[in-house]
Amino acid sequence: MFILTLSPYSHADAINDLLTENTAADKSSDNKIISLNHTEKSDRLIEKRLHKIYSEMDDLKGLRVYVSNGIATLEGELDSSASEKKALQFANQMEEVIEVKNNLQVSHNATKRLQKTFTKLTALAEQAISSLPIIFLAFFVFWIFWVTGRWVSNKNSLYRRITINPFIADLLGKIIHLTFIIIGIVLALSLLDATALLGTILGAAGIFGLAIGFAVRDTVENFIASLLLSIRNPFEVNDVVSIDSHQGQVVRLTPRATILLSFDGNHIRIPNATVYKAIITNFSRKPERRFEFDISVGVDQDLSYAQGLVLKTLDEMPGILQEPKCQVIVHELGNSSVIVRIYCWINQQEVSLGKVRSEAIKAVKQAFDEAHIALPNPVYDIHISRDKAGYSASHHQKININNKTAIDHEIQDVAADHTLTQQIDQENVAFSDENLLDSHSEKEL
Incomplete structure (x- = not known):
C-alpha cells in the first residue's frame, strides 16, 4: 500500500518536469549543498569567472551574467539552441551556484545565420584544400592495392594447381581480390586519420549484409550447396543420375542449379x-x-529346363558380361503361369542398356519358340458334374523335352549372391578414409 500511495506523486513529478522543460543541466543544481558562508564577494567572483569563460568562445561572447546570493541570471542573444545549452551548462557547473535563471534568447535573424553558415563552409573548404595532398595519397594507396589485388586474382593457373576444381579456384581469386581491397581501404582511412569511420562502415555493412542475407537466403543457400557439391563431386558431366525423382544425364553444375538432360531431350533445372x-x-x-x-x-512346363535354356541363350549373346553371371529365378507363381525373372550385367560404357535388354528379350522368346515352350494364356476350367465323383481332372500333355542335357547343375544353386558385396568391399578399400561406419561399433536396435 505504501508503494501504491507514492506512485501518483512520482508520476506528477515527471509531468511537472516535462511541462517546465527542466533539463539535466538544471537538475544538476539540486544535488549541490548550499553553503552558509556565501558572501557578495563570492557572487562577484562567479560573475568574473563566467565572463572570462564566455569571452573565450565565439558563440558565447557578449553574454551578461548577474549573480546574487548564488543565483545566476544569464542574459543576451545567441545564434542557436546548442549555444544556449552550453551557456547554461557552464553556469550550473560553477561552485556555489544554486540556481540559474535563463533569460537568453535564440536569434532567428536570417542574415546572421547565413553569415555563420558561410563562415563554417569557408572553414570547411579551407580545411579540405589543405587536406588535398593527403586525400590524393590515400586514393593512390587504395588504387595500388585494388590493381594489385586484381592482378593477383587473375592468376587462375596457379589457383587451379592448389585447388580441386575451377570453381574453387575462381572463388579463391575473388577472395584474394577482396582482401587486397579491404587492406587498401584500411590504409587509406589511416592516412586520412579516419579509422573510427571504419568501425561505422563495418557496422553498417554488417546490418546491410544481414538484411540482404535474409532477402536472398535461397540464393546464398544454393551457392553454398554448389560449393559443397563441387568439393564432394557426386557426379560428373554425362553421368546418368536420379535426383529427387528426376532422371537424366548431367549437363553442368552452376552456382545456382544442376542441369540435367532427360531421356526425352528436356532440360531439367534443379x-x-x-x-x-x-x-x-x-x-x-x-x-x-x-x-x-x-x-x-x-x-x-519343366521350370529347370526353361531356366537352363535362358542361361544358355544369354551366355552366347554379345554385350552381356560373363562375370557376374546371369541369374534366372522363379519369381512368382500365378493362376495360369509361373513368372521367371532374369538378371544380367552389362558394361554400360561399351553397350546400351536399353538395346541389350531388348535383344535379350527377343533371344529368350525365340529360344522358347524353338523349344516349343509356349507362353501361357489365361486358362479357365469349367466343371460340369451331377455328383461329387463325376468329375475326373483332365491331364494336360506336357511338351516332350528331349534335350535335358542343356540343364546345368547351377539351376539348383541357392547360395547367397555376393556380387554387390564384393564390389562394395573393393570400393571401400580405395575410399576407406571416407567410410564412417565401423563394423565393431555398437549397433542401433
Missing part, C-alpha cells in the same frame, strides 16, 4: 540446395550395371 539434400542415385559411377526382365512360363 536448385543446388535441393540436390544437396536429395538422395542421388548415380548409375554411371561404376561401369557395370544390371538389368532385369520377366517372362511367363506355363504351369505344366
Whole structure:
C-alpha cells in the first residue's frame, strides 16, 4: 500500500518536469549543498569567472551574467539552441551556484545565420584544400592495392594447381581480390586519420549484409550447396543420375542449379540446395550395371529346363558380361503361369542398356519358340458334374523335352549372391578414409 500511495506523486513529478522543460543541466543544481558562508564577494567572483569563460568562445561572447546570493541570471542573444545549452551548462557547473535563471534568447535573424553558415563552409573548404595532398595519397594507396589485388586474382593457373576444381579456384581469386581491397581501404582511412569511420562502415555493412542475407537466403543457400557439391563431386558431366525423382544425364553444375538432360531431350533445372539434400542415385559411377526382365512360363512346363535354356541363350549373346553371371529365378507363381525373372550385367560404357535388354528379350522368346515352350494364356476350367465323383481332372500333355542335357547343375544353386558385396568391399578399400561406419561399433536396435 505504501508503494501504491507514492506512485501518483512520482508520476506528477515527471509531468511537472516535462511541462517546465527542466533539463539535466538544471537538475544538476539540486544535488549541490548550499553553503552558509556565501558572501557578495563570492557572487562577484562567479560573475568574473563566467565572463572570462564566455569571452573565450565565439558563440558565447557578449553574454551578461548577474549573480546574487548564488543565483545566476544569464542574459543576451545567441545564434542557436546548442549555444544556449552550453551557456547554461557552464553556469550550473560553477561552485556555489544554486540556481540559474535563463533569460537568453535564440536569434532567428536570417542574415546572421547565413553569415555563420558561410563562415563554417569557408572553414570547411579551407580545411579540405589543405587536406588535398593527403586525400590524393590515400586514393593512390587504395588504387595500388585494388590493381594489385586484381592482378593477383587473375592468376587462375596457379589457383587451379592448389585447388580441386575451377570453381574453387575462381572463388579463391575473388577472395584474394577482396582482401587486397579491404587492406587498401584500411590504409587509406589511416592516412586520412579516419579509422573510427571504419568501425561505422563495418557496422553498417554488417546490418546491410544481414538484411540482404535474409532477402536472398535461397540464393546464398544454393551457392553454398554448389560449393559443397563441387568439393564432394557426386557426379560428373554425362553421368546418368536420379535426383529427387528426376532422371537424366548431367549437363553442368552452376552456382545456382544442376542441369540435367532427360531421356526425352528436356532440360531439367534443379536448385543446388535441393540436390544437396536429395538422395542421388548415380548409375554411371561404376561401369557395370544390371538389368532385369520377366517372362511367363506355363504351369505344366519343366521350370529347370526353361531356366537352363535362358542361361544358355544369354551366355552366347554379345554385350552381356560373363562375370557376374546371369541369374534366372522363379519369381512368382500365378493362376495360369509361373513368372521367371532374369538378371544380367552389362558394361554400360561399351553397350546400351536399353538395346541389350531388348535383344535379350527377343533371344529368350525365340529360344522358347524353338523349344516349343509356349507362353501361357489365361486358362479357365469349367466343371460340369451331377455328383461329387463325376468329375475326373483332365491331364494336360506336357511338351516332350528331349534335350535335358542343356540343364546345368547351377539351376539348383541357392547360395547367397555376393556380387554387390564384393564390389562394395573393393570400393571401400580405395575410399576407406571416407567410410564412417565401423563394423565393431555398437549397433542401433
